[in-house]
Amino acid sequence: MKAITFIAITLLAGAIAGTILGAINQVVVEPYIDHAIELEMLQQNTTAQSGQVITNPAEFAAYRFWQKGGEIIAGTILGLSIGSLYGIVFAYTRGSISGTNNNKKKALIVAGIMWLVLFLMPALKYPPNPPAVGNPETIYYRQSLYVAFLAISGFSALGLAFLYRKMMVASSNNTKKKVIIIPSAVYAAIMAGAYLAMPANPDPINAPIDLVIGFRITSAITISMFWAVLGVIFGALWDKANFISNKIAARHNCNSS
Amino acid sequence: MLVNNEITKKTSAEGVPRIAVGILLGVLAFGVFIVGFDQGEMLGFTVPADGSEGNEPGTNWAHEFYHDMRHAAGFPCH
Structure with missing residues (x-):
């Protein structure tokens, strides 16, 4: 194209x-x-x-x-x-x-x-959050948290996509269908870790x-x-x-x- | 041979034109920034020059313009 x-x-x-x-x-x-x-x-x-x-x-x-x-x-x-x-x-x-x-x-x-x-x-x-929730004072902090979490998710998925492709090339025809399991499990583990490790949104819901x-x-x-x-x-x-x-x-x- | 080299330079191994990837990444960065994150940095000229910070309704028109979509798309907002 x-x-x-x-x-x-x-x-x-x-x-x-x-x-x-x-x-x-x-x-x-x-x-x-x-x-x-x-x-x-x-x-x-x-x-x-x-x-x-x-x-x-x-x-x-x-x-x-x-x-x-x-x-x-x-x-x-x-x-x-x-x-x-x-x-x-x-x-x-x-x-x-x-x-x-x-x-x-x-x-x-x-x-x-x-x-x-x-x-x-x-x-x-x-x-x-809808308007009315969210303190203007914390906007940069909240943006940083959001971007960091987005980046962890996005770059993990990107890296694992490359891993997936390499594993697909290396695997035999019988095992190709199972290859997706490992990258998916690693992604889930990374996201669970990030979910627990990252600080919560500091703003109260009022x-x-x-x-x-x-x-x-x-x-x-x-x-x-x-x-x-x-x-x-x-x-x-x-x-x-x-x-x-x-x-x-x-x-x-x-x-x- | 020359033709082949030309093709490998312009497209990646998957046959994706590099120039297209560059342009689209530019669109991505610009669009996501102004809709999702800009607090008056890039479109600062839209904030009134009278010293107010554009926090009053209707004074920071670019921010207001993107405001509802920013909330609805899940980006952090004020």
Whole structure:
């Protein structure tokens, strides 16, 4: 596949999946965010001392409109960037995925693994919080924890993927199916260790627990959906692009012979 | 032979074009940073110049723009 084709299908799949994520979040996750921000404003206004600005409702509405609109575009940008990583991982690993020759299935397998490594693992240790939870003072500390955990998960998976590939080459045909067990077990052990060793999120949850749990569940559903949509669209585009380039190559061969 | 060398230079063993990997990694780094982590460092020009830190609603427009997705995608936020 040509570089430009590969870039195009990767970005297209990412942008579509990300935009869908932003749009669906408007309906599914936004009610929780709205509620959380109302509570946050209420807290701020009750603790406001004289002289502090209390949020003006009209300004507030305009600002929420901006945030919600931004979510769709931010979805597109996030989709483009996560899609880029996904495209690279797929291109490098598709030759090592055994059990199927179907690119659409392989695309979903890669999406599933990346969902586990890059979303589920960090979300189990540092679950997403709605607005109203989270102290601005600790943002850099919390970001460091989150990135560290993400990096442990991502780089362990990357290293183990190389190990898996080496083991696959070295193994005999009878044992190929069992090769996945060792890298998976090592990954599970590393993540369990990291889960126990890493410090917890320092911020107290001072919003109603129903709100926080509802937010976590709905956002987990939409992000999971994002990965599935990304895999489906990318797999379909990859096959389509291969089909077209094979056709062009075939025609070229006919003409030149 | 020359053609073969040319091909190995431009693509990895898996046939992935290196230039594409470079470009896509750039998109990844830029996008994840601004949506997930930026606190006004990269898009600092969007924070008002009047000395406030952009913590009041509507004053740090780039942050506000990404705000809801940052929460919904599970990144840490304020």
